[in-house]
Amino acid sequence: MRTAAEYLRSKPHARASTLAFIERRNAVVEQLKRETEAARTPTRKSIIGRFMPWFGRRA
Numbered sequence: 001m002r003t004a005a006e007y008l009r010s011k012p013h014a015r016a017s018t019l020a021f022i023e024r025r026n027a028v029v030e031q032l033k034r035e036t037e038a039a040r041t042p043t044r045k046s047i048i049g050r051f052m053p054w055f056g057r058r059a
Contacts, residue, residue: 003026004019 002022004022007022008014008019
């Protein structure tokens with residue numbers, strides 16, 4: 001993801017509104033990533049894996 005500083009390096013005469021949009025976009029993307037990570041339910045082991053751990057390691 002490009003930051004406003006990277007964009008400004010490549011386009012030194014960039015508009016302030018463009019830089020503000022990039023900053024807002026990056027902030028929203030990070031917030032959504034945090035929310036989806038927090039909403040993800042932890043994976044559970046199956047009943048067989050939990051009560052019979054030796055079952056999956058048979059030859």
